[in-house]
Amino acid sequence: DIQMTQSPSTLSASVGDRVSITCRTSQSIDSWLAWYQQKPGKAPKLLIYKASSLQGGVPSRFSGSGSGTEFTLSISSLQPDDFATYYCQQYNSNYPWTFGQGTKVEIK
Amino acid sequence: QVQLVESGGGVVQPGGSLKLSCAASGFTFSSFAVNWVRQSPGKGLEWLAFIRFDGYTQKYADSVKGRFTISRDNSKNMVFLQMNSLRVEDSGIYFCAKDNTPRWDHDAFDIWGQGTVVSVSS
Numbered sequence: 001d002i003q004m005t006q007s008p009s010t011l012s013a014s015v016g017d018r019v020s021i022t023c024r025t026s027q028s029i030d031s032w033l034a035w036y037q038q039k040p041g042k043a044p045k046l047l048i049y050k051a052s053s054l055q056g057g058v059p060s061r062f063s064g065s066g067s068g069t070e071f072t073l074s075i076s077s078l079q080p081d082d083f084a085t086y087y088c089q090q091y092n093s094n095y096p097w098t099f100g101q102g103t104k105v106e107i108k
Numbered sequence: 109q110v111q112l113v114e115s116g117g118g119v120v121q122p123g124g125s126l127k128l129s130c131a132a133s134g135f136t137f138s139s140f141a142v143n144w145v146r147q148s149p150g151k152g153l154e155w156l157a158f159i160r161f162d163g164y165t166q167k168y169a170d171s172v173k174g175r176f177t178i179s180r181d182n183s184k185n186m187v188f189l190q191m192n193s194l195r196v197e198d199s200g201i202y203f204c205a206k207d208n209t210p211r212w213d214h215d216a217f218d219i220w221g222q223g224t225v226v227s228v229s230s
């Protein structure tokens with residue numbers, strides 16, 4: 001199985017900050033990586049697919065980069081609505097698909 | 109409006125069975141693969157099962173293989189998860205989620221249901 005290492009586990013930031021979250025995979029997955037945002041009591045929401053493609057309706061302050069084994073989710077200017085938990089997920093053609101452990105973005 | 113709605117969760121004793129349902133609406137259901145994902149209390153997300161758009165392929169996580177069965181009825185826009193031999197560690201919120209791309213077999217999940225809660229306890 002492909003192992004996911006997401007960091008940091010918690011990130012404290014202020015409104016307007018630029019933040020980045022990293023996801024590393026134990027083997028190459030090309031660009032088969034997605035990023036999700038989850039708020040308490042809600043289902044995850046797709047932000048980025050295929051490592052860098054912005055899902056429709058998602059604000060342009062979110063961006064994704066990387067390929068192979070190292071990926072990054074960036075938020076250019078953190079907004080109050082962005083305080084949430086973020087997960088990466090690999091969906092390579094080989095099952096099983098796996099999620100990162102999550103990064104909680106909290107108010108500093 | 110594109111949506112998925114899960115049902116069927118509840119409280120069950122270890123060793124028991126439960127069948128979850130996922131009702132889809134607002135899109136061409138028969139063109140999209142569907143997955144089940146679990147979130148255990150206070151923990152992250154775990155992919156459990158996949159079924160191809162036409163129902164011909166199913167895949168499972170090792171943690172549920174041989175105990176859970178995913179199926180679909182494209183005539184009723186429904187996906188099911190039959191869960192047998194349930195364990196305490198199967199407790200959690202169960203989400204169904206559709207693939208982002210039609211007629212594809214490994215994809216991000218663009219639409220998720222609200223989840224249904226399963227509690228396995230004696």
